[in-house]
Amino acid sequence: MxxxxxxxxxxxxxxxxxxxxxxxxxxxxxxxxxxxxxxxxxxxxxxxxxxxxxxxxxxxxxxxxxxxxxxxxxxxxxxxxxxxxxxxxxxxxxxxxxxxxxxxxxxxxxxxxxxxxxxxxxxxxxxxxxxxxxxxxxxxxxxxxxxxxxxxxKTAREKIASLLVILARRGKLPEDVNAPVVFDLPLTREAMADYLGLTLETVSRQISALNKDGIIELKIKRNVTVPDIYRLTQEAGDDSDGGYLN
Amino acid sequence: MxxxxxxxxxxxxxxxxxxxxxxxxxxxxxxxxxxxxxxxxxxxxxxxxxxxxxxxxxxxxxxxxxxxxxxxxxxxxxxxxxxxxxxxxxxxxxxxxxxxxxxxxxxxxxxxxxxxxxxxxxxxxxxxxxxxxxxxxxxxxxxxxxxxxxxxxKTAREKIASLLVILARRGKLPEDVNAPVVFDLPLTREAMADYLGLTLETVSRQISALNKDGIIELKIKRNVTVPDIYRLTQEAGDDSDGGYLN
DNA sequence: TCTGTACATTGACCTGGATCAAGAAAGATA
DNA sequence: TATCTTTCTTGATCCAGGTCAATGTACAGA
CATH class of the missing domain: 2.60.120.10 (Jelly Rolls)
Incomplete structure (x- = not known):
């Protein structure tokens, strides 16, 4: 899957x-x-x-x-x-x-x-x-x-951040240290919770919070390809919610 | 010290x-x-x-x-x-x-x-x-x-128990598996807390609770020798609180 | 297109452990 | 013996994260 x-x-x-x-x-x-x-x-x-x-x-x-x-x-x-x-x-x-x-x-x-x-x-x-x-x-x-x-x-928020750092470090980091980092999040909420010693609900809430705080950004939905997205740029930009952080 | x-x-x-x-x-x-x-x-x-x-x-x-x-x-x-x-x-x-x-x-x-x-x-x-x-x-x-x-x-109580097991295992265990185990507790409450990811107050409370529940027993006070204790057996047994788990 | 399943989100509420604050014991020093 | 410091205990209160429950979303299969 x-x-x-x-x-x-x-x-x-x-x-x-x-x-x-x-x-x-x-x-x-x-x-x-x-x-x-x-x-x-x-x-x-x-x-x-x-x-x-x-x-x-x-x-x-x-x-x-x-x-x-x-x-x-x-x-x-x-x-x-x-x-x-x-x-x-x-x-x-x-x-x-x-x-x-x-x-x-x-x-x-x-x-x-x-x-x-x-x-x-x-x-x-x-x-x-x-x-x-x-x-x-x-x-x-x-x-x-x-x-x-x-x-x-560490607090729940710090735990999430710690996990994100680990994953980000293992992806290809951008040349510019200040550029935003993009990486896969190949774990379910439950798996993250099990890693962090939290419940999946807490993980979900903290990720939502980080998102709301503008610290992390939504990612492209799983099976959507770059061309798929590109096509969207030709539509009227009404349905602005571009994707989901999985 | x-x-x-x-x-x-x-x-x-x-x-x-x-x-x-x-x-x-x-x-x-x-x-x-x-x-x-x-x-x-x-x-x-x-x-x-x-x-x-x-x-x-x-x-x-x-x-x-x-x-x-x-x-x-x-x-x-x-x-x-x-x-x-x-x-x-x-x-x-x-x-x-x-x-x-x-x-x-x-x-x-x-x-x-x-x-x-x-x-x-x-x-x-x-x-x-x-x-x-x-x-x-x-x-x-x-x-x-x-x-x-x-x-x-693990919960606070389970954490304490886990630490006690580690310490007990490292001491000389009695021949009889069912005999009570005696061992030193060479850590301060703060050190235990730092090991267990708790506060020292919680450690103290949990140890008191285990004591009250009869799971762990009080130990002889640090610098009290066996003869010292023995002498107590000759007194009127009024001041019954024999020692402290420190 | 509908349906079922697996995940994710969100809300309402509760609780274990943290925090804050006195005291009490142990042990060192004199 | 009295005094000072360090460590431990205990109480009162608070809150981060857990628990329970409802709903939303993605996506596979028919």
Whole structure:
């Protein structure tokens, strides 16, 4: 459904640890070749669960396109998103046989995967990749801890803004720092609420408020193309409400 | 001041990555020896800041005794604790020159330290230590994410209970699972509040409530010894309020 | 074009925890 | 012993965000 960029399928694993190959002469070339040959792509539909918490997880991989979430759920149904996986983000942890969280595709998503066993073998033989993996894990740890500040101490409005900043940073930023930023909002209100430790109603109200305050602007409706909009410019401009922030 | 266990100074770095030596025949023994010879101990008093966020950090180390916290502070003073360092916990991150958070001793504390440079060198030469470090970082990441659920979705009472469980788990648990657990509470109400995303008043009220509900029990006052208590049993039992959970 | 489903918005009301404000205990100092 | 400081407790009040409920909108399928 909706937000679907599976079209840019051409695999761009630009931040995949494997790519490290380009800059490392000391690693085991055969090993890397072997891995490169054994990578494969998997598609998931929006809403589909990629891995269930505590299930065996036989692969590692990175997001090529689309968005997924890491989610924790309590017995009574309360859920907290603990991670957001955007293109180039890595998923899976060497030396852990089971997943720690539910991984759910929130949009159609393409992942670049490796079977875990050979990947672990490669880590052993190519210390620089292990090093890169440690670095990535430390980054994730920093992000998690920064999010603890958001969850523990920020107001609803600040929480929304924090999320918007994260998403904006991951899009292509405009050259001019002062130019307005445009980016996709590939999450439902509920998903945002789960990330922010709020209810979906509060998220909705805060977004409306930010909109009313002129801080964020409405976006083009999902399946409306640029030509569609352009056509509107030829009509009498009566129905001025151009679109919706999804 | 108060909670001071610097007395058990005898260095017990039982979970220090260096200890890995005992189980690894493949690592560079000279390197390990060199590091072992170059470890040193540092003492900090309760309240003292061990490292300031963004300051250069020239060492890594682990807690021998005492408790420290990792804290993030916003410009307006709101603070969120993002990590709790108990004995055997590791601090410092290879390849990062500056600290990401304030590290503050909440009790008198003894740390076992290594200068960062040689430590990093050792990591390069002893892949198994790098591996162990990745494992430790993944554990921290799990802990941080579990804490996100606590901060985002739990009630004040549940938050307190979550903290108590963490502290209880780190103490020596009784053989009998059903026996009551006894452990130190080496944090002020304010520190707990900062960890839990609450105010200190709420923490105080909730602890009083848990106490009233018979879920937690009062503990012996800090500087009262067992003989002191015993002496009380000889008096007329009028002043029955035996002590305080502090 | 109608219908059903999934999301999003908005309103009315309630409540858990924050805020403000005294006091009381613990512990240090003298 | 009295005094000062820091920490903890408790009460009174407030309000941000939760809860419950109704309505609107997007869009797929028939």
């Amino acid at each position: 909706r937000y679907n960029n599976a079209s840019k399928f051409s695999p761009d694993c630009s931040d995949c640890p494997i790519r490290h190959r380009a800059v490392c002469a000391r690693c085991d070339a055969d090993e890397l070749d072997h891995l490169e040959r054994n990578k494969y792509y998997r598609n998931f539909q929006a809403g589909q669960t990629i891995v269930w918490a505590d299930d065996r997880m036989e692969f590692v991989g990175s997001v090529v396109s689309g968005v997924a979430t890491l989610t924790q759920t309590m017995e009574d149904g309360r859920t907290q998103m603990v991670g957001l996986l955007l293109p180039s983000d890595f998923i899976g942890r060497p030396d852990r046989s089971t997943a720690a969280y539910d991984v759910v595709a929130t949009t159609d998503i393409v992942m670049c995967c490796f079977r875990k066993k050979p990947f672990e073998k490669m880590i052993e033989n190519t210390p620089h990749i292990a090093h890169r993996l440690l670095e990535m894990t430390l980054d994730e740890l920093d992000a998690a801890r920064e999010w603890m500040l958001v969850l523990g101490r | 108060r909670y001071n266990n610097a007395s058990k100074f005898s260095p017990d770095c039982s979970d220090c990555p260096i200890r890995h030596r005992a189980v690894c025949a493949r690592c560079d023994a000279d390197e390990l020896d060199h590091l072992e010879r170059n470890k040193y101990y540092r003492n900090f008093q309760a309240g003292q800041t061990i490292v300031w966020a963004d300051d250069r950090m020239e060492f890594v180390g682990s807690v021998v005794s005492g408790v420290a916290t990792l804290t993030q502070t916003m410009e307006d003073g709101r603070t969120q604790m993002v990590g709790l360092l108990l004995p055997s916990d590791f601090i410092g991150r290879p390849d990062r020159s500056t600290a990401a958070y304030d590290v503050v001793a909440t009790t008198d504390i003894v740390m076992c330290c290594f200068r960062k440079k040689p430590f990093e060198k050792m990591i390069e030469n002893t892949p198994h230590i790098a591996h162990r470090l990745l494992e430790m970082t993944l554990d921290e990441l799990d802990a941080a994410r579990e804490w996100m659920l606590v901060l985002g979705r």
